[in-house]
């Protein structure tokens with residue numbers, strides 16, 4: 001049966017707001033109870049496939065018959081806004097299939113190796129320390145979203161891209177506007193102009209960074225303008241996710257004080273804790289694709305042009321993959337989660353994200369041993385289901 005042919009008994013909606021910011025929505029859990037692949041209904045009434053089985057998700061995410069090309073009219077729109085602008089969304093890398101994807105990704109891989117990213121550790125330490133100094137001087141209280149979770153990745157991105165120091169304010173203001181959703185297209189256009197000028201004036205040479213790697217490389221199949229667009233995609237993919245990961249990770253720890261106490265007692269657990277928090281919070285909940293051919297899998301037939309959505313939050317709570325998946329546990333092997341996706345488009349920045357998370361959380365909780373929420377949990381706003389999951393505000397005191 002196809003997504004539209006299967007008799008509708010019960011159907012989960014996508015997206016669905018979480019009721020607790022770090023728990024999967026109840027509709028997604030119900031979908032998982034109906035089998036590894038079941039139906040989901042989008043805002044416009046379209047029925048697509050929701051994947052909740054771990055094995056099926058890995059097979060499908062590695063299958064070249066699934067496409068990420070947003071220009072395909074059959075690519076599912078998950079919100080009304082995305083539906084309106086979908087055909088204008090032609091992001092390189094995240095929105096292209098092989099063979100072009102392989103070429104674009106190949107250009108970036110040398111800048112994201114373990115060795116290159118590990119070499120950033122001392123600088124990330126220093127940046128986290130500076131962000132904390134500013135916050136401590138101002139507070140308490142503080143909003144950890146605007147005072148910590150957003151400025152830290154923004155400063156790391158400036159460093160990674162090699163934005164000269166005197167341009168940091170200009171650059172950070174625009175990345176923050178892109179992140180906050182206030183005229184994101186205008187902010188993105190301004191960033192594009194800025195990066196093209198930076199390359200044109202050769203000022204990027206003042207700093208070593210990913211952007212320098214890209215614009216110095218021989219043009220080959222990818223033009224200079226495309227490389228700037230690739231850089232913007234990296235910013236978009238890396239900034240919002242990292243800021244959300246930090247805000248939601250910190251909230252989860254403050255809301256689970258006994259787990260936080262374990263980390264305070266044994267700081268060697270911070271690396272494992274970062275990984276477990278990625279699995280547990282699954283901030284990118286809903287990886288989207290369209291089928292370009294018929295595919296038989298998990299007892300259903302996915303037809304050409306069917307939409308497919310991977311429900312990461314429940315995929316990462318699958319009992320076939322790990323015991324007690326609803327328990328936060330720093331002592332389990334957690335690497336086989338799907339928080340960074342899987343297959344050809346698996347997160348390119350995952351090593352960087354891991355290092356930022358480990359350093360940021362450890363420094364924050366060591367520097368402020370009495371850090372606690374300044375408002376009742378129920379009053380702290382978090383992001384709606386269609387966005388990357390994270391906190392809108394995180395009022396704290398110490």
Ligand code: HEM
Nearest residue numbers: 093094237238241242245284339340341345347348349353
């Ligand atoms: C906790 C933080 C992060 C999470 C949860 C996350 C999650 C993801 C996921 C799920 C995908 C796959 C999307 C898909 O298959 O459609 C992805 C792709 C990607 N991520 Fe991340 N990401 C994070 C941080 C970063 C950072 C820090 C960077 C870069 C500095 C980055 C750069 C990218 C890029 C460039 C892609 C596209 C890769 C491709 O299409 O080949 N991400 N990310």
